[in-house]
Amino acid sequence: MTVKTKKKEDKRIGLFVCHCGVNIAGVVDVKKVAEALKDTPGVSMSTDYVYMCSDPGQQMIIDTIKEKHLDGIIVAACSPTLHEKTFQEAARLAGLNPYQIEIANIREQNSWVHSDKDKATKKAVKIVKSHVAKAIRNENLEPIKVDVKKRALVIGGGVSGLQAALDIADHGYEVILVEKNPSIGGKMIQLSETFPTLDCSQCILTPKMVEVSRHPRIKLLTYHEVDSVSGFIGNFKVRIKKKPRFVDEKLCNLCGECEKVCPQIVPDEFNMGLSFRKAIYMPFPQAIPGTYTLDEDHCLGLSPVRCGKCKDVCEPRAIDFDMKETIIEEEVGAIVVATGYDLYTMQALGEFGGEKYEDVVNGLEFERILSASGPTGGVVRRPSDGKVPKSVVFVQCCGSRDTEKHLPYCSKICCMYTAKHAMLYRHRVPDGQATVFYIDVRTGGKAFDEFYQRTVEEDKVLYIRGKVSKVFKEGDKLIVWGVDTLTGKKVEIEADMVVLAMAMVKTDGVQDLLKKLKISTDIHGFVAEAHPKLRPVESLNAGFFLAGCAHGPKDIPEAVSQASAAAAKVGDLFAQKELSHEPTVVPVNDELCSGCGICVTMCPYGARTLDPSKGVVDVNEILCEGCGACAAACPCGAAQQRNQTDDQIFSMLRAMLRE
Amino acid sequence: MKLHYYPGCTLKEKAVALDISTREAMKRLDVELVEPEGWTCCGAEYPLTEEKIVGLAAPIRVLRQVRDEGGEVLVTTCSFCFAVLKRANKALRDDPLKRKRINAFLRDDIQIDPLTKARTTDFEDYNGEVQVLHLLEYLRDRVGTPKIKSRLKRDLKGLAVAPYYGCRLLRPQEEMAFDEPDAPRVFEDFLEAVGCSAVDYAFKQECCGSYLSVSLPDAATEASYRVLRAAQMEGARAVTVTCPLCFYNMDSRQAAIKEKFLDFSGLPVLYFTQILAWALGVDREVLGLGEHAVPADSLFEEVPTTEVRT
Amino acid sequence: MFEPQIMCFLCKWCTSAAADLAGTSRLHHVANTINMRVMCSSRVDPQHILYAFKEGADGVFLGGCHPGDCHYVEGNYKTLRRIALFKKMLADLGIDPRRLRLEWISAAEGKKYAETMNEFTEQIRALGPLDLNDKALVREVVKDE
Amino acid sequence: MRVKLKAGPEQRTFIDRIEELSGENVFACYQCGRCSAGCPMASEMDLLPNQIIRLVQMGLLEDVLRSKTLFLCASCFTCESRCPKGIDMARVMEAVRHILDPKGKDAFGPGEISPELAKELPQQVMVALCRKFAK
Ligand SMILES: Cc1cc2nc3c(=O)[nH]c(=O)nc-3n(C[C@H](O)[C@H](O)[C@H](O)COP(=O)(O)OP(=O)(O)OC[C@H]3O[C@@H](n4cnc5c(N)ncnc54)[C@H](O)[C@@H]3O)c2cc1C
Ligand SMILES: Cc1cc2nc3c(=O)[nH]c(=O)nc-3n(C[C@H](O)[C@H](O)[C@H](O)COP(=O)(O)OP(=O)(O)OC[C@H]3O[C@@H](n4cnc5c(N)ncnc54)[C@H](O)[C@@H]3O)c2cc1C
Ligand code: SF4
Ligand code: SF4
Ligand code: SF4
Numbered sequence A: 001m002t003v004k005t006k007k008k009e010d011k012r013i014g015l016f017v018c019h020c021g022v023n024i025a026g027v028v029d030v031k032k033v034a035e036a037l038k039d040t041p042g043v044s045m046s047t048d049y050v051y052m053c054s055d056p057g058q059q060m061i062i063d064t065i066k067e068k069h070l071d072g073i074i075v076a077a078c079s080p081t082l083h084e085k086t087f088q089e090a091a092r093l094a095g096l097n098p099y100q101i102e103i104a105n106i107r108e109q110n111s112w113v114h115s116d117k118d119k120a121t122k123k124a125v126k127i128v129k130s131h132v133a134k135a136i137r138n139e140n141l142e143p144i145k146v147d148v149k150k151r152a153l154v155i156g157g158g159v160s161g162l163q164a165a166l167d168i169a170d171h172g173y174e175v176i177l178v179e180k181n182p183s184i185g186g187k188m189i190q191l192s193e194t195f196p197t198l199d200c201s202q203c204i205l206t207p208k209m210v211e212v213s214r215h216p217r218i219k220l221l222t223y224h225e226v227d228s229v230s231g232f233i234g235n236f237k238v239r240i241k242k243k244p245r246f247v248d249e250k251l252c253n254l255c256g257e258c259e260k261v262c263p264q265i266v267p268d269e270f271n272m273g274l275s276f277r278k279a280i281y282m283p284f285p286q287a288i289p290g291t292y293t294l295d296e297d298h299c300l301g302l303s304p305v306r307c308g309k310c311k312d313v314c315e316p317r318a319i320d321f322d323m324k325e326t327i328i329e330e331e332v333g334a335i336v337v338a339t340g341y342d343l344y345t346m347q348a349l350g351e352f353g354g355e356k357y358e359d360v361v362n363g364l365e366f367e368r369i370l371s372a373s374g375p376t377g378g379v380v381r382r383p384s385d386g387k388v389p390k391s392v393v394f395v396q397c398c399g400s401r402d403t404e405k406h407l408p409y410c411s412k413i414c415c416m417y418t419a420k421h422a423m424l425y426r427h428r429v430p431d432g433q434a435t436v437f438y439i440d441v442r443t444g445g446k447a448f449d450e451f452y453q454r455t456v457e458e459d460k461v462l463y464i465r466g467k468v469s470k471v472f473k474e475g476d477k478l479i480v481w482g483v484d485t486l487t488g489k490k491v492e493i494e495a496d497m498v499v500l501a502m503a504m505v506k507t508d509g510v511q512d513l514l515k516k517l518k519i520s521t522d523i524h525g526f527v528a529e530a531h532p533k534l535r536p537v538e539s540l541n542a543g544f545f546l547a548g549c550a551h552g553p554k555d556i557p558e559a560v561s562q563a564s565a566a567a568a569k570v571g572d573l574f575a576q577k578e579l580s581h582e583p584t585v586v587p588v589n590d591e592l593c594s595g596c597g598i599c600v601t602m603c604p605y606g607a608r609t610l611d612p613s614k615g616v617v618d619v620n621e622i623l624c625e626g627c628g629a630c631a632a633a634c635p636c637g638a639a640q641q642r643n644q645t646d647d648q649i650f651s652m653l654r655a656m657l658r659e
Numbered sequence B: 001m002k003l004h005y006y007p008g009c010t011l012k013e014k015a016v017a018l019d020i021s022t023r024e025a026m027k028r029l030d031v032e033l034v035e036p037e038g039w040t041c042c043g044a045e046y047p048l049t050e051e052k053i054v055g056l057a058a059p060i061r062v063l064r065q066v067r068d069e070g071g072e073v074l075v076t077t078c079s080f081c082f083a084v085l086k087r088a089n090k091a092l093r094d095d096p097l098k099r100k101r102i103n104a105f106l107r108d109d110i111q112i113d114p115l116t117k118a119r120t121t122d123f124e125d126y127n128g129e130v131q132v133l134h135l136l137e138y139l140r141d142r143v144g145t146p147k148i149k150s151r152l153k154r155d156l157k158g159l160a161v162a163p164y165y166g167c168r169l170l171r172p173q174e175e176m177a178f179d180e181p182d183a184p185r186v187f188e189d190f191l192e193a194v195g196c197s198a199v200d201y202a203f204k205q206e207c208c209g210s211y212l213s214v215s216l217p218d219a220a221t222e223a224s225y226r227v228l229r230a231a232q233m234e235g236a237r238a239v240t241v242t243c244p245l246c247f248y249n250m251d252s253r254q255a256a257i258k259e260k261f262l263d264f265s266g267l268p269v270l271y272f273t274q275i276l277a278w279a280l281g282v283d284r285e286v287l288g289l290g291e292h293a294v295p296a297d298s299l300f301e302e303v304p305t306t307e308v309r310t
Numbered sequence C: 001m002f003e004p005q006i007m008c009f010l011c012k013w014c015t016s017a018a019a020d021l022a023g024t025s026r027l028h029h030v031a032n033t034i035n036m037r038v039m040c041s042s043r044v045d046p047q048h049i050l051y052a053f054k055e056g057a058d059g060v061f062l063g064g065c066h067p068g069d070c071h072y073v074e075g076n077y078k079t080l081r082r083i084a085l086f087k088k089m090l091a092d093l094g095i096d097p098r099r100l101r102l103e104w105i106s107a108a109e110g111k112k113y114a115e116t117m118n119e120f121t122e123q124i125r126a127l128g129p130l131d132l133n134d135k136a137l138v139r140e141v142v143k144d145e
Numbered sequence D: 001m002r003v004k005l006k007a008g009p010e011q012r013t014f015i016d017r018i019e020e021l022s023g024e025n026v027f028a029c030y031q032c033g034r035c036s037a038g039c040p041m042a043s044e045m046d047l048l049p050n051q052i053i054r055l056v057q058m059g060l061l062e063d064v065l066r067s068k069t070l071f072l073c074a075s076c077f078t079c080e081s082r083c084p085k086g087i088d089m090a091r092v093m094e095a096v097r098h099i100l101d102p103k104g105k106d107a108f109g110p111g112e113i114s115p116e117l118a119k120e121l122p123q124q125v126m127v128a129l130c131r132k133f134a135k
């Protein structure tokens, strides 16, 4: 935001050259510098002092600003990263706008790297001159301020979303949790036991699910989807679509009568299609909210004429065929994206026969086969004929680490879950043979490698270092063609079942959501973080945070840590009364803007949009981070960065280069 | 309609049945096949190192001839020829340097009369203008299943046939680019269009031993046995191929296979065009069944193929 | 000996920090260069570079963060594309494209910074003073005061 | 047996030459072995395809040139179609064959085909074989 500023011709600039003991003065003739600039247009006084940043030094600056009615100052001293804030504060105390302070770096980038006094002095003069040129053109600026709506939206009800929602709610803020499925729980609720401790997944997740559903500050919206989002950090407006469940959650008493009479049989998603459910169903016994849901896509027709059997038997009259899709609107200040992952399709790997042979399954299918609540009650049986498999082959890196035809990245969790699968299988079928084909075993994580070692040493799982080329069926056996690169032998194994460690990929359809949120993704469609090391749980787009596998492959401990970190970041945001933002952004000059839209494509933060009605660009200054890429690209000079305008840059160049 | 067709040298001598059945069948689909004038052997193998690129001259000469005769498409049936022509064509399209080198090479070859040393014809650079299609691809994309179905004269009553792709037809995928190497459909779709049922088996894209048939006959015998047995185990009554070398390995080797692998009882091998021609009503005598080592006659007798009234 | 003038645009997050580090490590180097700090290498418009040449720079240096490390996500990629294109244009304007150098120098690479300054200066020295024989053309392209 | 690895220019030249001839980046191979797992001829080979490429990476020229494998590859491209790093082993094999002693004996020449066999063989196989294995 700009505040009234004097014209450059009327400006009174003060120059303060620092000796920094001998650090500067030992090489640069500081008096000469002060002297040389005395008569530069705009400079109304110049002086030098031994330590500018010392208390007396700062006091001198404050007093001089007041006495001489300075409109701007230049401190020629060390790097701005060191004391820019110090001198801005001093200026503020003297009643000067802090954006009128310029730091000329004559230490790190001059006296400390040169020994020729004459050259260093001349260079210092040029450096300072360039700042004078800039300073007379600086505007008074005020930080941009906005309010914050202290409510958060969490999208996705897997373990990450649940953790984030609980943490934010426990910080004392309201949370809206949107889950597209009939129940929360995500993928974790489908897992059997979890590495590295082998806790039963449901035992540790159900309490969290219940806590979420009972938390006074969490509004749980299952079977809902985000329809659109507008606004910006601190001030989002969200439209949320409620999909009709056709069963009143409050009335349904879980008697299950409807399910008994429903004639429609559908593959059960929770069991990965290894068993069946009805068109009216409860996803799994611990589902939250505890209610039946009528699946419109499979129901015979939502009308008593077509069927209506369920409605007839429902005593509490919970079933309502006339429910319609509705839209809810909410206002929130922050959005956490926790939409999780999916597995790569087995269809993409035709040579493994995953689509052709029932007994070639993916990791999640095997989780259900291992699970006590699964379709086989925890007894390992193969899907085709229910036999207990005596030889199971596990294939790692299915679709992962394949730069050429599939996905180049490592899915990170499959080494661990394959070890878990092999171990659990050996526990369940003690006379069974488990063979794992791997390229590398990657078990970085606390207690992870110990877990893998146990699988090999204690459970005698045979690990073969090589990739499988082909799986095919002969009679009722699956034949696996692999290789042991350690002995250089091509190997063939007869298996009763093959488990493919399919790569983790972005959630199916999530790109539509991310497009609505207008947040950036990486090339694989996972949500991109602001900085891989220093800002790993924030999106580049202000106000968006990320948690769990929406950001990339990870296990539960990591997903939960990230969720808590994202919640903490939301807490940071909400702890502020209002948001303030650097004003050195790039606005638009409506009169010069031709509406070409070039700058729009340059901006990594979506701060610039083309306003079709006005034919010019619209800048949301809250979103602009001030990189200046747009300013450099604008062919019309309509995009000028505050206090680093093209005019300022040109004038600095003149000051530096013209003899 | 006229269509450029490259038979390749094997079809002119050892695999006459493939040539004849192709011509007869295409006639019944209103396509007249014309051979590019003065065509020569394509070289059979696509040169795989950068220094052997003169090997591209032969196939490119053929393609240039097709272009000069006004042809836009060239079809082949033999997988080896197909691979060489298609890959050479793509190499010329994609790589300006190869384009230059091969054209320079061919320019000498055409412009200078070896005797009089005089320039003869005007030469126009060949830049990959012609499209090379395998007949299966042509049938799928240009003729189309509905038309094939409408011309069928015999009902093959779902005869169980195992399609054999072998190694040259689909790989390398980036260059052959007309079906998925590990989950192909084109051959299956063809068989279903002519009234057979396509047998799904695990070895349809495994190599039959290829040219190692000569230097390492035992390995080829074993490789072919694996394919044949897998097809038979899935209930195939015959295996069908597109390539004379595949045919040789799977048909002529069956005596050796039977000697070595006692569980194998023999399985007729047919060119896909023989099935097509038969279904389109071509007389059995014309199909060249006499060339087969494993009699296929019985198959045509035993399977009750009824005439479809038209 | 010819002492070239070299104008350096340094991104605040990486190369300018590297220049500071060269300072704290007292890595002495030639004094022919002079630095301007910008928020991101992508803030630099070819116009600025051309203007620097016109005002007397014999060489122009542009420093940014390594690919993947840009504080503003992909500003350095934008720079890379922009500069590659601009170098072609420079040749048309009669300015040897070698007079413009783009280098990724991270905040940790003080040594690389100092060495690059020395090296680039030598390179420009070898090329000799910039003789803008077609000043008019350059002037047309660059806006003036 | 212990081999002494020499990382000298001689090894480098060999590796560069293979890369240049084949157009493949042999260092892209991460030794997953998938090529060998699916190779129809692997059971006949003294060195598996992945071992060939490994030896090339290590610059062990002699071992590679000595291998029978070079003349067992049928250029069937099964490995190429499944290699996660897109390496075309048939090209690597051909490149190695290319730098074998040019004056050496043909691995398999037309002379080795008996007239009876020649009568029966499809033409293409003889042309192909000579292209692959003869000097
Ligand atoms: C076979 C297998 C075994 C595993 N075993 C273990 C193990 O033993 N130990 C371990 O630590 N980890 C294990 N994992 C990893 C574990 O599954 C994940 O780390 C964890 O589930 C990630 O949780 P999440 O919340 O990020 O994602 P998810 O569990 O995928 O949850 C995402 C949620 O978001 C919802 N959603 C998606 N899109 C939308 C949308 N547009 N709108 C609204 N909601 C949406 C989804 O419906 C889902 O409920 C295993 C993974 C696999 C594949
Ligand atoms: C060779 C090597 C290379 C690496 N390269 C990378 C890389 O390229 N990328 C990457 O992401 N990671 C890398 N890492 C990992 C990275 O170093 C760590 O992840 C990171 O430094 C951990 O930070 P920390 O704050 O947890 O611990 P530390 O950096 O160890 O900080 C702990 C601090 O606590 C202080 N301290 C200890 N005890 C006490 C006490 N009793 N009282 C007060 N203070 C105490 C210590 O003095 C120290 O300052 C590398 C690690 C190594 C060993
Ligand atoms: S019959 Fe009604 S109350 Fe009972 S489970 Fe079904 S919907 Fe719920
Ligand atoms: S109306 Fe639909 S859900 Fe109800 S019983 Fe019939 S098919 Fe099932
Ligand atoms: S985690 Fe292991 S199995 Fe999964 S992609 Fe990485 S290396 Fe392969």
Ligand code: SF4
Pocket: A443, A444
């Ligand atoms: S301990 Fe370190 S070096 Fe070893 S496998 Fe783990 S991450 Fe790699």
Ligand code: SF4
Pocket: A585, A586, A602, A603, A604, A605, A606, A607, A608, A619, A623, A624, A625, A626, A627, A628, A629, A630, A631
């Ligand atoms: S300065 Fe950067 S962040 Fe701001 S609008 Fe321009 S491109 Fe976007």
Ligand code: SF4
Pocket: A588, A592, A593, A594, A595, A596, A597, A598, A599, A600, A616, A617, A633, A634, A635, A636, A637, A638, A639
């Ligand atoms: S680049 Fe400049 S002229 Fe074009 S839309 Fe943006 S501000 Fe307007």
Ligand code: SF4
Pocket: D028, D029, D030, D031, D032, D033, D034, D035, D036, D049, D050, D053, D079, D082, D083, D084, D085, D086, D087, D089
């Ligand atoms: S399949 Fe490819 S990456 Fe794997 S070992 Fe063979 S050549 Fe190397």
Ligand code: SF4
Pocket: D035, D038, D039, D040, D041, D042, D049, D072, D073, D074, D075, D076, D077, D078, D079, D080, D089, D090
């Ligand atoms: S191309 Fe050669 S190495 Fe590759 S699978 Fe075929 S025979 Fe084996």
